[in-house]
Amino acid sequence: MTGLSTLGRLAPLGAAVAAVAERLRPSVVTIENGSGAGAGVIWSADGLIITNDHVVPGDQARVRLGSQDVVPARVVGRDRLNDLAALRVPREGLPAAEVGDSRALRPGQLVLAMGHPLGLSHALTLGIVSALPTDDDERELIRADLALAPGNSGGPMVDAAGRVVGINAMVASPGLALAVPSHVVADFVTHIGEPAPWLGITALPVVLPPDLRRRVGVAAGLMITAVERGGPAEAAGLLPGDVIVAIAEEPVRHPRHLLEALARTPAGGDLDLVILRGGQGHRLRVAPARRAPQADVPPARSAA
Structure with missing residues (x-):
């Protein structure tokens, strides 16, 4: 009975994770670049999508929305140092993700990642924040013990409330994922198109x-x-x-x-x-x- 009661106590967590996944799913897109695919997140309802720079090597791409519509996209901004790219698709009223403040994260907090690893659509993984960026780091990156694979790049890392706190960028080692903090992404978005x-x-x-x-x-x-x-x-x-x-x-x-x-x-x-x-x-x-x-x-x- 002890095991069953423990599982019972975990049931609310499982339900909460499932609810976050259901709410997040429409905001996560597939980006097809001709040689492979990655993920992206709808940043604003007017067609702005954020992904990794390495996911879109060219100036054009194709984006598969949650509705399964495939639409053309053009790159409107890049930040190669932080491995970020912004795409614009000719759609309005898209289901934008809610963006959180990565500076409020603390080690040990639950985070989730969604992407398309190895061709699996909108796969979800759960972990905790392992470490946060410091001034001594060459790049600002969140470390989390998320199990990511090719196809997760460019997808969102979200907190337990489903708010985007990072863009998944790479796997440092098995079980250690790196993400660009959402405050870095927000600053990038603010300056798109500016000299x-x-x-x-x-x-x-x-x-x-x-x-x-x-x-x-x-x-x-x-x-x-x-x-x-x-x-x-x-x-x-x-x-x-x-x-x-x-x-x-x-x-x-x-x-x-x-x-x-x-x-x-x-x-x-x-x-x-x-x-x-x-x-x-x-x-x-x-x-x-x-x-x-x-x-x-x-x-x-x-x-x-």
Whole structure:
């Protein structure tokens, strides 16, 4: 009887999970790219769909809606650093998912993922949040012990209330899934179609040598490997070999720290950089320009 009573206590959880799945299902689409398929989530009722950048290598795709209608889609935005893509389909009144705040997540919370792994339509998996992003991470990613497989990419991670808290991006190892937090996705959506802040540099994360680290009091930074002619960085006097170690007194260790600072800079604003040049610290002010987003920003290097 003990086993039966335990199962009885779990019945409300099972019913709650089933209810979340039923509510979420119409908002999860299949994205067909010609060479395979992934998942996506209807972000807004006017036809905006979010998925992973790697799910849609081209500018066009086909989207299978929950109604089983297949409609053409075009890519209207990309964020290669965070592996995000936005598609637009010619439909109105779509069943958009409810979006939650990933910053409210805590380790141990229940999360669910829905996608189309190995051709299984709208398959559901349940797990818990294992770890949350930190400032030391190269990318902001939620870790969860969800069992994902090819076909889950681009689908939603949701909390126990069915609110989207992430976009499933990859499997780090069996039983460890990584998702882009919903607040990162929301920021991406806000800036779709807007000219991007731009410095005109390519930079690579570096760890400083121990002697220099002791002398300047910082352990890492972004080394500039190229400066675009005629760009804001060149105008400010930045040179290849300079190492950016702080922006407005905030440490810079990864490309995302620079890109986040750029995104926060209003039009006409400046960035206050602390750089190392020849082992000596310098301060420079750079006024970012605005231009269309670049097509390629590899994860290990940042074009800003």
